[in-house]
Amino acid sequence: MSIDLNPVRGTRDFPPEQMRLRTWLFGHFRATAAQFGFEEYDAPVLESEALYIRKAGEEITGQLYGFEDKGGRRVALRPEMTPSLARIILQKGGGLALPVRWYSIPQCWRYERMTRGRKREHFQWNMDIVGVPGVGAEAELLGAITTFLGRLGLTSADVGIKVSSRKVLQAVLTETLGVPADKFTAVCVLVDKLEKLPREAIETELAELGLQGSLVDSIIETLSLRSLVDLAALLSDEHEAVTELRELFALAEAYGYADWLVFDASVVRGLAYYTGTVFEAFDRGATLRAICGGGRYDRLLSTFGGADAPACGFGFGDVVILELLKDKGLLPTLSSAVDDVVFAWSEDLRPAAIQVATRLRAAGRSVDLILERKKPKWAFKHADRAGAHRMIMVAPTEWEAGMVSVKDLATGEQSNVAVEELT
Ligand code: HAM
Numbered sequence: 001m002s003i004d005l006n007p008v009r010g011t012r013d014f015p016p017e018q019m020r021l022r023t024w025l026f027g028h029f030r031a032t033a034a035q036f037g038f039e040e041y042d043a044p045v046l047e048s049e050a051l052y053i054r055k056a057g058e059e060i061t062g063q064l065y066g067f068e069d070k071g072g073r074r075v076a077l078r079p080e081m082t083p084s085l086a087r088i089i090l091q092k093g094g095g096l097a098l099p100v101r102w103y104s105i106p107q108c109w110r111y112e113r114m115t116r117g118r119k120r121e122h123f124q125w126n127m128d129i130v131g132v133p134g135v136g137a138e139a140e141l142l143g144a145i146t147t148f149l150g151r152l153g154l155t156s157a158d159v160g161i162k163v164s165s166r167k168v169l170q171a172v173l174t175e176t177l178g179v180p181a182d183k184f185t186a187v188c189v190l191v192d193k194l195e196k197l198p199r200e201a202i203e204t205e206l207a208e209l210g211l212q213g214s215l216v217d218s219i220i221e222t223l224s225l226r227s228l229v230d231l232a233a234l235l236s237d238e239h240e241a242v243t244e245l246r247e248l249f250a251l252a253e254a255y256g257y258a259d260w261l262v263f264d265a266s267v268v269r270g271l272a273y274y275t276g277t278v279f280e281a282f283d284r285g286a287t288l289r290a291i292c293g294g295g296r297y298d299r300l301l302s303t304f305g306g307a308d309a310p311a312c313g314f315g316f317g318d319v320v321i322l323e324l325l326k327d328k329g330l331l332p333t334l335s336s337a338v339d340d341v342v343f344a345w346s347e348d349l350r351p352a353a354i355q356v357a358t359r360l361r362a363a364g365r366s367v368d369l370i371l372e373r374k375k376p377k378w379a380f381k382h383a384d385r386a387g388a389h390r391m392i393m394v395a396p397t398e399w400e401a402g403m404v405s406v407k408d409l410a411t412g413e414q415s416n417v418a419v420e421e422l423t
Pocket of ligand 1 (some may be wrong): 079080081082110112117118119120121122124126127128270290291292294295312313314315316317318319320343
């Protein structure tokens with residue numbers, strides 16, 4: 001029997017040429033997180049399934065890779081990192097001095113219908129601040145996102161970030177239209193599907209929640225708001241939803257990234273736990289799926305049986321951003337990081353070549369020592385393919401004089417160098 005050599009549908013292999021790109025991208029995730037004073041954490045990819053059972057009709061729940069382990073426990077491959085983060089925060093309890101700023105780059109698993117930019121596994125850079133109730137936390141996170149995008153060579157002409165607050169829809173639905181507060185989350189999850197489902201399906205789902213189908217019109221009207229002035233006119237100048245968003249946009253001015261932001265009430269996000277600010281970065285060319293998304297979730301911890309703490313954060317996948325960079329011609333050409341290739345001219349010089357390689361490695365250089373008997377022509381071709389900087393040949397006459405032959409592969413210059421002077 002021959003097996004299928006492709007990775008499981010929706011998953012990716014990372015042979016070195018792909019891995020280089022991933023490492024490069026993660027390097028920017030990490031460097032940005034460090035610029036903003038975040039500390040890295042991690043958690044197991046396998047979690048208790050109960051962590052993701054939220055009964056709000058979220059897409060993510062239906063896409064769960066859940067199964068029973070050999071001990072009869074229901075477990076799941078994490079579809080996102082936020083529940084694991086909440087679990088760790090609760091587990092640390094009072095011993096943890098808040099606020100914390102933590103980041104992680106977990107691989108997440110979702111049984112998605114595949115489209116461009118959506119796979120069944122992806123790596124998702126997460127940055128979260130726990131313990132800060134004000135929109136200052138959101139402003140800091142948006143600062144990290146725009147800094148990261150800027151590092152990659154993208155500008156606010158390429159990417160925008162839609163910002164809104166769940167409090168906008170909440171004000172209209174619960175304060176004005178009398179939708180019971182306990183139905184609000186389910187309505188948000190449903191609203192997120194507005195563009196994907198036909199109107200009748202939305203109306204049916206509203207009816208299942210015990211709500212009038214005609215709510216759709218008020219919802220669509222609210223979602224069409226695109227300016228804070230109009231929002232203030234609808235709610236009132238002092239409404240919490242208005243003042244918070246205004247403050248956030250003012251902070252964005254102070255940071256200097258306001259040109260990336262747009263207020264857009266159509267953003268509600270499809271996850272149940274958000275309670276306030278929500279945001280999503282999008283490609284201004286409008287060809288790709290959401291680049292990243294996040295928001296405030298002040299009441300997630302109590303759904304796990306603990307005491308709540310104010311929290312907000314975002315998840316930023318590795319798939320869409322690479323598509324965007326490819327489209328914009330911003331992907332770097334990366335070669336392997338080999339500094340030197342060391343080659344023994346003949347078998348009796350192998351110990352000498354090993355000495356040279358060992359000396360170079362101890363000095364911190366990356367060395368590819370050719371391990372088999374090969375012709376010089378092969379060695380040069382190999383060094384070229386490896387993208388090495390220097391080819392170092394250990395040949396009889398030079399070695400007797402304490403020298404090796406060094407070729408600079410960029411300039412083609414060749415000279416004899418004393419072994420002590422190699423580093
Ligand atoms: P999310 O919107 O479900 O949020 O995912 C965040 C980002 O992960 C998306 O914008 C996208 O970049 C990437 N992503 C999600 N699913 C896929 C997929 N199937 N293939 C490729 N990329 C994908 C969350 O997961 C929240 N937990 C984020 C968060 C953190 N909120 C607060 N803290």
